[in-house]
Amino acid sequence: xxxxxxxxxxxxxxxxxxxxxxxxxxxxxxxxxxxxxxxxxxxxxxxxxxxxxxxxxxxxxxxxxxxxxxxxxxxxxxxxxxxxxxxxxxxxxxxxxxxxxxxxxxxxxxxxxxxxxxxxxxxxxxxxxxxxxxxxxxxxxxxxxxxxxxxxxxxxxxxxxxxxxxxxxxxxxxxxxxxxxxxxxxxxxxxxxxxxxxxxxxxxxxxxxxxxxxxxxxxxxxxxxxxxxxxxxxxxxxxxxxxxxxxxxxxxxxxxxxxxxxxxxxxxxxxxxxxxxxxxxxxxxxxxxxxxxxxxxxxxxxxxxxxxxxxxxxxxx
Amino acid sequence: xxxxxxxxxxxxxxxxxxxxxxxxxxxxxxxxxxxxxxxxxxxxxxxxxxxxxxxxxxxxxxxxxxxxxxxxxxxxxxxxxxxxxxxxxxxxxxxxxxxxxxxxxxxxxxxxxxxxxxxxxxxxxxxxxxxxxxxxxxxxxxxxxxxxxxxxxxxxxxxxxxxxxxxxxxxxxxxxxxxxxxxxxxxxxxxxxxxxxxxxxxxxxxxxxxxxxxxxxxxxxxxxxxxxxxxxxxxxxxxxxxxxxxx
Numbered sequence: 390x391x392x393x394x395x396x397x398x399x400x401x402x403x404x405x406x407x408x409x410x411x412x413x414x415x416x417x418x419x420x421x422x423x424x425x426x427x428x429x430x431x432x433x434x435x436x437x438x439x440x441x442x443x444x445x446x447x448x449x450x451x452x453x454x455x456x457x458x459x460x461x462x463x464x465x466x467x468x469x470x471x472x473x474x475x476x477x478x479x480x481x482x483x484x485x486x487x488x489x490x491x492x493x494x495x496x497x498x499x500x501x502x503x504x505x506x507x508x509x510x511x512x513x514x515x516x517x518x519x520x521x522x523x524x525x526x527x528x529x530x531x532x533x534x535x536x537x538x539x540x541x542x543x544x545x546x547x548x549x550x551x552x553x554x555x556x557x558x559x560x561x562x563x564x565x566x567x568x569x570x571x572x573x574x575x576x577x578x579x580x581x582x583x584x585x586x587x588x589x590x591x592x593x594x595x596x597x598x599x600x601x602x603x604x605x606x607x608x609x610x611x612x613x614x615x616x617x618x619x620x621x622x623x624x625x626x627x628x629x630x631x632x633x634x635x636x637x638x639x640x641x642x643x644x645x646x647x648x649x650x651x652x653x654x655x656x657x658x659x660x661x662x663x664x665x666x667x668x669x670x671x672x673x674x675x676x677x678x679x680x681x682x683x684x685x686x687x688x689x690x691x692x693x694x695x696x697x698x699x700x701x702x703x704x705x706x
Numbered sequence: 707x708x709x710x711x712x713x714x715x716x717x718x719x720x721x722x723x724x725x726x727x728x729x730x731x732x733x734x735x736x737x738x739x740x741x742x743x744x745x746x747x748x749x750x751x752x753x754x755x756x757x758x759x760x761x762x763x764x765x766x767x768x769x770x771x772x773x774x775x776x777x778x779x780x781x782x783x784x785x786x787x788x789x790x791x792x793x794x795x796x797x798x799x800x801x802x803x804x805x806x807x808x809x810x811x812x813x814x815x816x817x818x819x820x821x822x823x824x825x826x827x828x829x830x831x832x833x834x835x836x837x838x839x840x841x842x843x844x845x846x847x848x849x850x851x852x853x854x855x856x857x858x859x860x861x862x863x864x865x866x867x868x869x870x871x872x873x874x875x876x877x878x879x880x881x882x883x884x885x886x887x888x889x890x891x892x893x894x895x896x897x898x899x900x901x902x903x904x905x906x907x908x909x910x911x912x913x914x915x916x917x918x919x920x921x922x923x924x925x926x927x928x929x930x931x932x933x934x935x936x937x938x939x940x941x942x943x944x945x946x947x948x949x950x951x952x953x
Contacts, residue, residue, distance in 0.1 A: 415953075449791075449952075452794075452795040453794070453795055453951060454791055454794045454795055454951060454952060455951065455952045455953075456951060456952070456953050473951075474797070477795060477796055477797050478797050480795055480796075481792075481795070481796065482791065482792055482795040483792070484788035484791040484792065485788070486788060487787060487788035487789070487791070487792065488786065488787045488788070489787070490722060490727075490787065490789070492726060492727040492730045492731060493722055493726055493727075497721070497722065497726060498722075500718075501718040501719075501721055501722040502718070502792070504714045504715065504717065504718035505714075505715045505718040505719060505722075505793070505796070505798055505806075506715070506796050506797055506798065507711035507714060507715065507797055507798075508714070509714065510714070533730070549792070550792075553796075559795070
């Protein structure tokens, strides 16, 4: 395989790649400090982080809305700075806090957005009919968006992106501010889009969202990537298999440290026992004192806690 | 092929920002019409002799308002709905986006423009021969106003600033300059200042076209040059300085 075909083959597998991506805003604030990551084609990738961590900046750079200060980025092999037109043809984005237009119906939103991207009226109408059918939005097809619930409004925006022929769909915090039922509606749409072979890149600060729909995730904190991996292999990223959440009392953080690593998270007390023996002793200790305790396998939230929260707490100490 | 895609994009923008909202909320048509019509009404009461001038003023006002109103829509789409972000990250070009929104603004003002043209015809001041120059000066006026509107809109981050700016620009371009009234009513220094404003020249050319004033060859050439110059400058400003992809 020569260099060019090796590159093409690699690019076909890689929907998105960033190398040492840096963004320093005009006021001197460094939002991204050399992000390097790659996203496989046909997967759901989630960029997880707190508010202000740099998620939206990264997404805006990769979707050609914002220029990076340095570093390179590619979407389906096309450079996000030098081959902008090629990138824009192949992506669709649903920005954070975006809203549909109040005086348009659901059907009109999808149809006119498609025509705006260059589809003919007949093709736009056909794709609209199909996407509304697939996403269960048919009954709202002629409803004005001002009359829809928050979840349905988000669903319309995601439907607009899904209806395009974009290979990569970017969703910036698609479920923020939605109730659990509305969130599931949006997850359902994302899952359907991924099943059709698209690559979905979404940002979120919701750990359960990552576990529910993402194949792979990366954790960003203060402009730096602090972890990345497959969601179903998250246990390999941590030195512990189990976690215990214990009822907080005035003295127990110190008392519990003999059963594993203890992290205080606001009003929550989390203990990571090192082995089964420690878990057993911890359980006995808590039940003897009448403290509520619940065990669960470690997950994405634990990566977040240990790499972002605990790391910050360690620095403060 | 590319041309067809651009035409479709403009059509889609006109539908989503103009035709559909107007059909569902026709109140906008009345709002657009009310301001120039009320001014003409007062001029009819207090200075009947200036009604023909006022009708030209109303026409220019409508064209300016349609350009300035673009500002509010562009900011609304960018800041509140984030629709512009969706457009930036799509194959549509900023020029096509701007044209689509600009033409959609005409949907709101065109019934009022038609009414003003009808009133001019009723007063026997609208002749076939006057239409080309009238249309040309209106076109330049519209291009200037919408270029200014688009340029300002991409630099404003709060919709409340647009409301203030919109009012100010309307006053500067369509209330203070001598478009509703004869320029000769102004003192000499004010006449000189008004010559810096593009709408003054659009009004002079339009008023001459319908035969209510006469200009010397030199005055006509000067008005045409200044109006054209303003249009080119503002178009270039909109094209070069407006922010599409942020840095």
